[in-house]
Amino acid sequence: MYKVLKATFITVWSLFVLFPIMWAITTSFKPESAVVNGATFIPFLEFQPSLIGWKAILPGPDSITNLMTPTLNSLIVTAGATAISLIFGSLAAYGLSRFTYGWKNYSNADIIFFFVSQRIMPPVVLAIPFFLLLKQLKLLDTHLGLILVLTSGLMPIVVWLMVDFFNALPREIDEMAMLEGCNPIQAFFRTILPLSKPGLTVAGMFCVIFGWNDVFFALTLTATKVLTLPVAVIALNGTVTPYWILAASTVFSIIPLVGLAFVIERFLSRGSLGGAVR
């Protein structure tokens, strides 16, 4: 009885997870007639697959949009924001894990809370001031501008994950290095950093996911030069583009990250994620 329930649950959940993705993939191969006359599901049986959706978004004579530059922009912005967040975030997290800071009544816990609380900030609160700020600094519609703004959302994730990760690393490691004559900075770079690869990878993956998938800031703070991939697709959505083209461009822009699911699963199964969530 329990076994049947479990199998049913797993099947239903897996179908639910797959359904929108399969729908997106099949729709991206549908000709017009298979979309506008009502829902069709099974290729070859219910409709003849066609490449018009894909031809519209990939370079070629039928292309209606250029997704290659946006892809490059997304890569640059995501990589930049992830790198900055990892560097500054893990340094701060290490400090917060090893030293006691105090300023008036504020302690380490409050500083950590300050970092993490930045995630509460709804993007819509910051959109206009960021716009004016970047305009003043001449950073509107530049990679650097978007990278800095995204960093404010990503660094909290790094601090949140890495404080716990560093707490789980025994203090004896740094003390040993310092006995051998390293100062704390050398101790961090020579002994702690090499041991932190699992934690940094996990934190980095979260940054990549949230950075790549950000639409709000990219939409409000960039115009043409730094159009990111999701925003380019949203722009198509805004101009009454047919569903087969929207589906093809959506599939195109989510594929790069789906590969990350495999990486995360490997970390999970090796047990390296355990320390990161405690």
Added chain:
Amino acid sequence: MKKGYPRFFLLPGLILLIAIIIFPLLFTIRVTFSSWNVSQTGLNFIGGENWAEMARDTRYWGSMLRLFYLSFLTVAIQYALGFAIALFAWKGIAARRFFRVLWLIPMMTTPSLMAIIWRSIFTEDIGALNGLLSRAGLDPVNWLTESGPANVAITIAEVWQWTPFMFLILLAGLLSLPKEPFMAAAIDGASAWKTFARVTFPMMAPISIGAIMIRLIDASKIFDSVFTMTRGGPGNATETPAAYIFQRSLQDFQIAYGSTLALTYLILAILTLTIIGKVFARLSKPRGI
């Protein structure tokens, strides 16, 4: 130890974050006392008019109430389902690693793009769901133009998108649990249900709380699904504060009024989430293992 070393680690990150955030925050506070809009740009001073208008703005408070139940409901569902599939993917099923990858995938997809796909699924005339319903001989549902079904549609999209996040954190937690308590339970002959209620669940309490808090924080910002799927409609039936503020400040360019709403939204979010965090901390303390 010299004082400089601790500072070397903390200050660069702290200063960078404050530098990015401080101007927008101060500006938002100041602009709420002005009348900045399409025709009047700049920082004049009109006192508390925006705040008084906000107090009367039933559409705003309605969206706030909606956000409350929408975020609590979606996070509760995500937690229950995420815990269930995390338990299955933990041990005891074949092809565990395959299911783990599969169940993580929605988290990797871009929410605002998947919202386009969800809209095409829920679209009433040519959408997938009504197509399936009609094949099963059932009546089509007005998924996007009727208030009840529209909220269901948003909930489904949110659950699909974010249950994997819950699943990931909870599974990582399960995998890091010590083995001894489970052995002890097995020696005592505890049933599967008892082992879960007395051992697994209490040991998972701290991680559960962390996961729920993170999800509540993100759920307090629900925007992508609402904006793309229903534009807050029908009427205002699915409008969340983020969607409403987006419309007031970025589409109607009522910068001052929009900022007033946004600032209040931020303060309420911080207050509510801090209270919830404190309650959780108190609940979990006496029974902590």
